Amino acid sequence: MKLPVVVKRDSAAYRGLYVAALIAIAVLVFWGSTLERFEMGQVTRVMIFAIAIAGLNIATGYTGLLSVGHSAFFGIGAYTTGILVVKHDWAAWATIPVSAFVCLIVGLLVGLPALRIRGLYLAMVTLAFAVAFPEMVARFDGLTGGSSGMSIPRALLRPPEWSGYALGQKDVWLYWVAIVVLLVTMYLIRSLIRSRYGLAMTAVRQNEIAAASSGMNIAVVKVAMFGISGAITGAAGGLFAMYLGSLYAEGSFTLLAGITLLIGLVIGGERTLLGPLIGGVITVYVPYYTSDLGQGQASAVLFAVVLILVIFLAPSGIAGGLGRLGRRFVVFRPARPAPVAGRSANPPDAHRAPPVPDGSLTVKERQDS
Structure with missing residues (x-):
């Protein structure tokens, strides 16, 4: 068999591969829901970071707006959820759209400098x-808890009654919420980039x-994409607040967290749908496993070595x-468009002269006569 195998979209083979991929994803999702509590929590954490990195991918990957401060959007989303749950008795899951909306507004404002600089x-x-965010949290200590942090009581994170889960099953409930938010995020990003x-x-x-000379409104594109990027990362922050149950700006939302998101994007793969998910796996599991090999600075050095090796082995x-x-084995090609009704599937050559009706003269015959 000659490689690569060419598979046309909308063909039977393509639909078969698509259905097989959906079945594999469904099996992995349901398998994850059967894991032990700690392992399920790790998978949930991977999905939360994957959503945050997907938001960063909109600005930095697809639009080329380099950002190392997305940890601030992550923190704003988390604190929005915490404030609404603790001080206003909101259901935790209902705060996620609000966190996304707040970060959308903040993202539009932060994106304004992108009109002049890059x-x-x-x-x-x-x-x-990113550096100013922890300071702002400390300044508004009456709202955020300041340097002491904010604790969300476990009872306030109880799954809703309609979910069928009890308070002791919060981890399973959060796992499914993260699954839904991740799938919606990937679908929206896929629709956006197409x-x-x-x-x-x-x-x-x-x-x-060149884009501006073609009539494109560069200002609108830059600011809008920065806002959408912040909104997605803010939704991840809301999930992170539900996952932790306690918020501490100096510990979870510092500049180092923003750099970690950027590293996860670069290693996972910019301008790809699966890159953020792979970056989430790297961000969560590499520090976890390297921490067993050393303590303190040694663990950080081992983490850096692993990241550098991945970058050298896979530059993209x-x-x-x-x-x-994968393209060495299978290549997907667009399907040939169907012929328009009333037109021939094999139109005549455009350079060929049209047929001459009976009794009429061609141009050359007229010239000769």
């Missing part, structure tokens, strides 16, 4: 945003001058490397 200078602005706005994002990333990220490897 690259390293924009990264410095987002860095200042739309005309996805083409605009690519144009802005590759050449802003793990998802990009797997994609190139």
Whole structure:
């Protein structure tokens, strides 16, 4: 058999592979719900970080707006959930859209400097945003708990009655909530990058001058994508607050957390759908397993070595490397468009002269006569 095998979209083979992939995903999801409490919590944490990295992928990966301050969006989403649950008696799951909306507004405001600057200078602005966030939390201690942090009582994180889960099954409930948010996020991102706005994002990333000269509104694209990026990461922050049950800005939402999200994106693979999920796995499990090999600084050094090795082995990220490897065996091609009704499937050659009706003269015959 000749490799790679070409599979046309909308063909029977393509639909079979698509259904097989859906079945495999469903099996993995239901298998995850049967894990022990700690292992299920780790998987939930992977999905939360995957959502946060997917938000960063919108701004940095697809649009080319380098940001190292997405930990602030992560923290704003978490504190929005915490404040609404503790001080206003909201159901925890109902705060996730609010966290996303608040971070959308903040993202639009933070994205305004991207109208004038880009690259390293924009990264410095987002860095200042990340550094300032813990200080702002400490300043508004009456609302956020300040440097003492905010604790969310376990009873307030009780699953809703309609879910069928009891208070002791909070981990299972949160696992399914994270699954739903992750799937919705991936679907929305997939739809976005396949739309005309996805083409605009690519144009802005590759050449802003050429995009502007073609009539594209660069300002709207930059600010809107930064806002959407912040909203997705804020939703992940709301889930993170439900997962932890306690918030401490100096511990979970520092500049180091923003750098960790960026590293997860680079290693997982920019401009890919699976890259953030792989980055979430790396972000959660690499520190967990390397911590057994050393204590303190030794653990951090081992973590850095593992990350550097992955970067050297897969410069385009793990998802990009797997994609190139897969294309050696299977290549997906677009299906040939169906012929329009009333038209021939094999139209005549455009350069061929049309047939001459009986009794009429061609142009050459008229010239000769």
